[in-house]
Amino acid sequence: MEGGSDENLGNGIGGSRWNPTKEQINMLESLYRQGLRTPTAEQIQQITARLRDFGHIEGKNVFYWFQNHKARQRQKQKQETFAFYNRFLHATTPVFPPYQNVVCSPCYISPPRNDPAVFYQQHPKVPLPTASGSFKRSRLIPQMSINDSSKQQQQQQPTIQKYNNNLHCIYTARNSSSHHQETLDLFPIHPTGILESSRNIDEAGHDQNEIKNPSFCAEKERDANNDSHPFFDFFGGN
Amino acid sequence: MEGGSDENLGNGIGGSRWNPTKEQINMLESLYRQGLRTPTAEQIQQITARLRDFGHIEGKNVFYWFQNHKARQRQKQKQETFAFYNRFLHATTPVFPPYQNVVCSPCYISPPRNDPAVFYQQHPKVPLPTASGSFKRSRLIPQMSINDSSKQQQQQQPTIQKYNNNLHCIYTARNSSSHHQETLDLFPIHPTGILESSRNIDEAGHDQNEIKNPSFCAEKERDANNDSHPFFDFFGGN
């Protein structure tokens, strides 16, 4: 897939873009599966620090990773939803809504809102009616009005500073990492099976036996928090 | 060029990539010639549905096709332009920019006043004037610490801020108006009205002086500084 190169830049020169290592990807995905979507600045820092053990990485990489991953995940999901409706409208085949096809998540099935894995998740129930008008999205997705949770979490209301505490935990065992196991434990990870990769982005070794992310059909999981998409999908083919 | 075979994969096995049929290519190119560059989700849907009659195809294929085609067209053009200027600088031959078969290649930076292909065209990002102070993105850019008056120095402009594009519009519309509607509309996809002018971002103009640094730039860390953290293991599960 995108690999090929085995070396992450690491060198300031050239300025090639970040090339995540497998471990980094794994950890990031793990966090994502646990519900983390839009890490705060602090979280980004922590994650970055943690991932740095596996190769050069900067905060912005983590930031972008989450942004992209989330967006693309959503696109996939939308696509399926859309495809579903398409079928529903066109064909007469009674199919079920696509949003239940939790293929690969080892053990996360997008549990209810109060899932343990939501530590990182920004689902603060805090009031904070900062429902400030959000941007205007003229193009796609005219909806989006429910998820104001995105903003509040950033504010880090002192009342919910529990999120800040995390910081400690992460920094705590920072230099004792020897195994991945340990590493993962630092994070909210808690899964029984170590995230053993839902994706094999190795270099050169194109293991064809795996999905390889045929693109937008690898893993799907509901956002669990918002995302009530209207269905306007991007890849509405299928 | 690969136009040789006309077999579409059809076989999900092996995970072969989509191999467009001639008809599909023709139609796609036609649409492209008509000015379509970045189809919206809806358009992708329609196109996909339409092209499916000629072989297996998914929305993402259409999406990628346009992405790639546009990019490569642009790249090609850039080269030509470059070559042109090279000649211009070296030789004294008064030649005009290479105007190849690319019917419409409105640069995406300068607004094509009346480009022929504007039906689908997504216009370039016009340098919108700062209309009025609008809301700032409070979301991103998690201010690292409001009450922390010690480490404010980290903000060093992120080395990102890369601006690669500006070479394109060099020769923007030297022939504008010479348009010709191609008459190739294989199938109408809202030929006229759809042009997503949705891109009217005229109101969102926040002062360009604003920091572009996406949050993550908070490369600093105040680690154990704050102390006083009670330390709850939010990560370790409830």
Next chain:
DNA sequence: CAGATATGAATGAATG
């Protein structure tokens, strides 16, 4: 078959 080229696919990085 090797090398070159064309192009599908994926994803990091921005931008607004």
Next chain:
DNA sequence: CATTCATTCATATCTG
């Protein structure tokens, strides 16, 4: 957060 662009990887096809 949606959208777009640049790059790179992977593979198909062509060519000699």
